[in-house]
Amino acid sequence: MERPKVIMDEKEIDRALSRMAHQIIERNKGVKDLCLIGIRTGGVPLACRLQKKIEQIEGSAPQVGILDITLYRDDWSNLSQHPIIRKTEIPFSIDDKKIVLVDDVIYTGRTIRAAMDAVIDYGRPSKIELAVLVDRGRRELPIQPDFCGVTLSTSGSEHVNVYLKEVSGKDQVLLEKTDNAK
Numbered sequence: 001m002e003r004p005k006v007i008m009d010e011k012e013i014d015r016a017l018s019r020m021a022h023q024i025i026e027r028n029k030g031v032k033d034l035c036l037i038g039i040r041t042g043g044v045p046l047a048c049r050l051q052k053k054i055e056q057i058e059g060s061a062p063q064v065g066i067l068d069i070t071l072y073r074d075d076w077s078n079l080s081q082h083p084i085i086r087k088t089e090i091p092f093s094i095d096d097k098k099i100v101l102v103d104d105v106i107y108t109g110r111t112i113r114a115a116m117d118a119v120i121d122y123g124r125p126s127k128i129e130l131a132v133l134v135d136r137g138r139r140e141l142p143i144q145p146d147f148c149g150v151t152l153s154t155s156g157s158e159h160v161n162v163y164l165k166e167v168s169g170k171d172q173v174l175l176e177k178t179d180n181a182k
Helices: 010-027 043-058 110-122
Strands: 005-008 034-039 063-067 098-106 127-135 147-151 158-163 172-177
Touching (some): 005 010, 005 127, 005 147, 010 172, 034 043, 034 110, 043 063, 043 098, 043 127, 098 158, 110 127, 127 158
Parallel strands (some): 034 063, 034 098, 098 127, 127 147
Antiparallel strands (some): 005 172, 158 172
16 A cells, blocks of 8 residues: 655645635625634534634634535535434524635535535525635536635546644644545
8 A cells, every 4th residue: 555645734734724714804804704613524624723813813713613415415415324413513693704614625515516516504604705725626516616725637546635733633734645536
């Protein structure tokens, strides 16, 4: 088995998030009515990090919510007989807000489609944007990130693993070969 390729280390992840925070502020002309919603699991710590970086730049922090999309997935019945459903925590109104969905990796686009469906069930935002740390291509749906840390061209036999300190104790993005090709 091939050794995983390091795509981003701790410093590169931090730099990418700093750049994305600046881009989010610039595109939204500040933080007024801006909210970040992290998609469980990898998007949650990234949303919190973006919130801190935006606050350092603007002196004001956007609100952060947590979204579980398990029951919105179009493949949830294939995942398990008993899918693990975690709590969605959006303790603020999203009506007329600028929502930035945050996730670690975008691949087929299906997770983001599910996340948009879930967000719409909570209200009517003025707009929804997407921030991802890694865009690995190979889309099945016409969904693209607005803010992206790194873009990769991957094959169906490769997998992108994002490790974050809050979850795994380290910050690293690895590209690994898998046995199953899509």
